[in-house]
Amino acid sequence: MEGNANLYAVLAAGFPQDRTKIAIETPERNYTWNDIEAWSGRLATMLSDLRLPAGARVAVQVQKSPMALMLYLATVRAGLVYLPLNTAYKESEVEYFLTDAEPSVIVCDSQNLGWVSALANKTNTPHVFTLDADGSGSLVDAAANSHAAFQTVQSAPDDLAAILYTSGTTGRSKGAMLSHRNLSSNAEVLNEYWGWSADDVLLHMLPIFHVHGLFVASHGALLAGAKMVWLPKLDIDQALKYLPESTVMMGVPTYYVRLLGDPRFTRDVCRNMRLFISGSAPLLSETFNEFKERTGHTILERYGMSETIMLTSNPYDPAQGERLAGTVGMPLPGVSVRVVDDADQPVPAGTIGSVQVRGPNVFSGYWRMPEKTREEFTADGWFRTGDLGLFGGEGVPDTYLSIVGRSKDLIISGGYNVYPKEIELVIDALPGVNESAVIGVPDPDFGEAVVAVVVPRDGQTLDAAQMQAALKGSLANFKVPKRIHFISELPRNTMGKVQKNILREQYKNG
Numbered sequence: 399m400e401g402n403a404n405l406y407a408v409l410a411a412g413f414p415q416d417r418t419k420i421a422i423e424t425p426e427r428n429y430t431w432n433d434i435e436a437w438s439g440r441l442a443t444m445l446s447d448l449r450l451p452a453g454a455r456v457a458v459q460v461q462k463s464p465m466a467l468m469l470y471l472a473t474v475r476a477g478l479v480y481l482p483l484n485t486a487y488k489e490s491e492v493e494y495f496l497t498d499a500e501p502s503v504i505v506c507d508s509q510n511l512g513w514v515s516a517l518a519n520k521t522n523t524p525h526v527f528t529l530d531a532d533g534s535g536s537l538v539d540a541a542a543n544s545h546a547a548f549q550t551v552q553s554a555p556d557d558l559a560a561i562l563y564t565s566g567t568t569g570r571s572k573g574a575m576l577s578h579r580n581l582s583s584n585a586e587v588l589n590e591y592w593g594w595s596a597d598d599v600l601l602h603m604l605p606i607f608h609v610h611g612l613f614v615a616s617h618g619a620l621l622a623g624a625k626m627v628w629l630p631k632l633d634i635d636q637a638l639k640y641l642p643e644s645t646v647m648m649g650v651p652t653y654y655v656r657l658l659g660d661p662r663f664t665r666d667v668c669r670n671m672r673l674f675i676s677g678s679a680p681l682l683s684e685t686f687n688e689f690k691e692r693t694g695h696t697i698l699e700r701y702g703m704s705e706t707i708m709l710t711s712n713p714y715d716p717a718q719g720e721r722l723a724g725t726v727g728m729p730l731p732g733v734s735v736r737v738v739d740d741a742d743q744p745v746p747a748g749t750i751g752s753v754q755v756r757g758p759n760v761f762s763g764y765w766r767m768p769e770k771t772r773e774e775f776t777a778d779g780w781f782r783t784g785d786l787g788l789f790g791g792e793g794v795p796d797t798y799l800s801i802v803g804r805s806k807d808l809i810i811s812g813g814y815n816v817y818p819k820e821i822e823l824v825i826d827a828l829p830g831v832n833e834s835a836v837i838g839v840p841d842p843d844f845g846e847a848v849v850a851v852v853v854p855r856d857g858q859t860l861d862a863a864q865m866q867a868a869l870k871g872s873l874a875n876f877k878v879p880k881r882i883h884f885i886s887e888l889p890r891n892t893m894g895k896v897q898k899n900i901l902r903e904q905y906k907n908g
């Protein structure tokens with residue numbers, strides 16, 4: 399029989415022989431590799447018993463817990479499509495995803511069951527389950543008596559494994575369709591490239607509804623058969639407690655800024671660490687340098703996207719080169735990266751252009767958006783990332799890529815992407831607002847902070863705090879502007895386009 403391309407089968411091939419070893423350690427309890435197999439098996443049996451059509455989506459908006467990871471693995475094992483949702487999303491945001499993705503199952507926190515059930519009714523989502531942070535809920539009740547032994551479904555490499563929604567410049571989120579091959583090829587490359595081994599201990603503090611925490615971090619440890627210390631979120635006290643027994647940590651730059659902000663974070667705390675990885679947003683050189691000085695460790699910065707998983711990485715092996723601040727390193731093995739001009743023609747090293755990519759890790763398209771998908775790929779199959787970058791540059795070898803900006807109007811705050819258009823549409827609909835512009839300004843903690851510049855309607859006086867409270871009704875809190883400024887007119891160029899660069903300059907200091 400041919401090998402099974404199912405992502406779970408690929409990951410499970412890396413589980414240790416001794417399944418009684420601890421796979422996941424939390425402050426409350428430990429889970430062995432046997433537990434992972436049995437719980438993902440029970441949940442997969444239960445999902446299969448629902449007799450869902452092939453490719454059915456399982457939407458999940460739950461707090462991070464080991465059982466939530468089991469649910470992810472179970473969905474993949476059962477040949478269904480996992481659709482994770484940020485826990486910060488509000489009802490109106492979730493409604494869009496349910497309407498667009500038409501999942502067969504939604505799993506939510508029990509405290510949200512009321513509004514989620516109502517939404518499920520409205521959007522014809524047939525199955526609703528709950529899963530709470532402590533691992534309890536109707537999902538686990540339903541699976542408790544199901545068979546733990548589950549034959550992982552045979553999947554083809556191009557079968558869908560997950561849909562990750564990423565916001566768009568138009569304000570409408572797009573579902574990036576990721577296949578078993580996209581995910582497993584990237585996991586296998588990173589396993590080798592970052593030197594994973596069964597002796598590693600991963601300090602896992604990232605959320606598990608995005609690529610970084612769900613795929614890059616979890617797959618790394620699972621495929622290596624390495625233990626994870628599993629914390630529900632970034633908590634500096636807990637991080638300081640578990641770092642001495644850990645060897646690998648991943649985080650967005652805010653994680654490193656916050657660790658450095660604590661004087662208890664010392665070289666001694668990192669005594670067993672071999673690798674700190676940063677990504678999802680630009681790591682400032684000052685953070686990179688201060689980290690090196692404090693701990694003796696050089697943070698490895700890498701670059702990726704929801705549509706592509708990981709693309710480039712600074713070297714792990716010193717024989718391949720130094721880790722350079724301000725760069726995202728070299729294309730990963732098997733991944734092609736080029737920097738092009740407006741005519742999609744490659745530009746020489748040292749020249750800034752648009753970053754385009756190709757490889758087995760690159761997604762096949764946006765869910766039910768063939769037009770958008772066509773626009774984002776060149777005729778010869780390169781995906782347009784929307785990032786601006788260059789190979790080489792001053793003092794940097796030509797093999798290293800640096801990301802210097804974005805052609806897409808995007809703010810990255812603490813590793814979460816915020817598309818200004820989405821926020822502007824909601825602000826403009828508030829009473830008394832004529833128009834608005836949303837910008838990102840430098841922030842010491844989040845890297846960038848979301849700020850709104852609002853033009854009130856003639857003669858109206860608006861209250862920033864009241865507006866923020868109103869916005870929190872329909873937008874995830876991380877998208878709500880940290881500050882709102884009022885202005886009589888937005889600066890525009892001769893084409894009538896709002897000059898956000900002028901606003902960024904004007905409001906950069908609060």
Ligand code: MCA
Binds near residue numbers: 605609610704707
């Ligand atoms: C929370 N808040 C935020 C953010 N997070 N505001 C802006 N940006 C954020 N990222 C809000 C909270 O709702 C709260 O507002 C207020 O800010 C203060 O919250 P705080 O307690 O400081 O937040 P926290 O709970 O400590 O969370 C901050 C965090 C978290 C730890 C940095 O945002 C985080 O874990 N970020 C990681 C995101 C991530 O995994 N990104 C990967 C995407 P209020 O009081 O009003 O509620 S994958 C990706 O990008 C690609 C593919 C890649 O390359 O990896």
Ligand code: AMP
Binds near residue numbers: 678699700703801
């Ligand atoms: P997402 O929409 O969550 O998939 O975010 C992907 C975007 O995050 C990329 O297109 C980049 O703009 C940004 N990104 C990820 N890693 C890095 C990095 N190391 N440096 C700069 N930007 C990054």
